[in-house]
Amino acid sequence: MLKKIILIFAILAGSFVAGSVVVRRGLLLRYLDQHPDPNWVPPVEYYVGQGYYIKQNLTTAATYFIRVADQYPSSSFAEDAYVGYLECIHKENRLSRVELIQKHEDYLVRFPKGNHAENIRVRIGAYKSGL
Numbered sequence: 001m002l003k004k005i006i007l008i009f010a011i012l013a014g015s016f017v018a019g020s021v022v023v024r025r026g027l028l029l030r031y032l033d034q035h036p037d038p039n040w041v042p043p044v045e046y047y048v049g050q051g052y053y054i055k056q057n058l059t060t061a062a063t064y065f066i067r068v069a070d071q072y073p074s075s076s077f078a079e080d081a082y083v084g085y086l087e088c089i090h091k092e093n094r095l096s097r098v099e100l101i102q103k104h105e106d107y108l109v110r111f112p113k114g115n116h117a118e119n120i121r122v123r124i125g126a127y128k129s130g131l
Helices: 002-024 027-034 041-054 058-071 078-092 097-110 117-129
Strands: none
Touching: 027 041, 041 058, 041 078, 058 078, 078 097, 078 117, 097 117
């Protein structure tokens, strides 16, 4: 029984390491670009972005999120992915206030009746008031 547990653990650890290398080297993005299936690519990219967001690798998370919103705008993941992108660029604090306002206003153009529209309007107001 112990041998089976060790074997399962070794397989899981090896899969994690191999997956990490694939993502880090950009192989996953290349694969997804070569197989742009709108049924499974948006959720994959969205959840990989979520993983990076949880790890606080905001730049990489933003990359995955914006890819979903830009490449699959009709996907059910597009709006939440764009909001994830906005959250990343907000937390990164690398863009000017004017650029942040523009990116948030872009959300309202893309998703005028979106689930996050009111929160985005509030954030735009805060940016404009200097908060």
